[in-house]
Amino acid sequence: MKIYEVILIGIVLSIDACAITIANCATYKGRLSTKKEWSMPVAFALFQGVMPLIGFFVGYLFLDYIASATKFITAGIFFLLAGKIVFDVVKEKICERKIVEVDRSACKVKKPFSIGVLLLQAVATSIDALAVGVTLIDLTFSVFFAVLIISAVTFVFVSCSLFFGKRLGKLFGKYAEWVGAVILLALAIKSLIEGLI
Numbered sequence: 001m002k003i004y005e006v007i008l009i010g011i012v013l014s015i016d017a018c019a020i021t022i023a024n025c026a027t028y029k030g031r032l033s034t035k036k037e038w039s040m041p042v043a044f045a046l047f048q049g050v051m052p053l054i055g056f057f058v059g060y061l062f063l064d065y066i067a068s069a070t071k072f073i074t075a076g077i078f079f080l081l082a083g084k085i086v087f088d089v090v091k092e093k094i095c096e097r098k099i100v101e102v103d104r105s106a107c108k109v110k111k112p113f114s115i116g117v118l119l120l121q122a123v124a125t126s127i128d129a130l131a132v133g134v135t136l137i138d139l140t141f142s143v144f145f146a147v148l149i150i151s152a153v154t155f156v157f158v159s160c161s162l163f164f165g166k167r168l169g170k171l172f173g174k175y176a177e178w179v180g181a182v183i184l185l186a187l188a189i190k191s192l193i194e195g196l197i
Helices: 003-027 034-098 115-138 143-196
Strands: none
Touching: 003 034, 003 115, 003 143, 034 115, 034 143, 115 143
16 A cells, blocks of 8 residues: 555545534534634544554454444444534524523523534544554555554644634524534434445
8 A cells, every 4th residue: 555545545534524523613603712623633633543553453353343333333423413413402492482581691501512522523533444444454654654644634634624614604604503413414324324335
């Protein structure tokens, strides 16, 4: 396997992380500090690099189990994340209707973007990278250099998505959270279909 092939693998692996970043920017519009924004490229790049390394070293022991389950695990996590967004939005709407004449601002307490949510997303988007790690056995150079390339590519692509996601959040305004949920749902369905095929 050549360097350009590893770069292409990095691009493919970063696509889900890019979509999640756009969804986060839309969902948590106005609640992301600069530190939280840049935690996304860092976390996704870290996991996209570490998972192939783990897959490389232990992949052969569990290859059959990993290959058959990755898409279903990823789909399940994305379904849960999308469901949580929808649940929070619906709950807020119900709350607003109940106290519309008392104090509408009481329902505006939205949960902040947390490290727990980010870590769950980083794991979900890097499960495929775990299985990909097994394919790195035929490298013509060090596996550590390969995972560094994958991490760097992910960081660059997710950083670009961060910029795009912030613009998307402003564009869709009050519907931004629904856009985030739809993106996560689409990723979940995509993973499920890939697992079934």
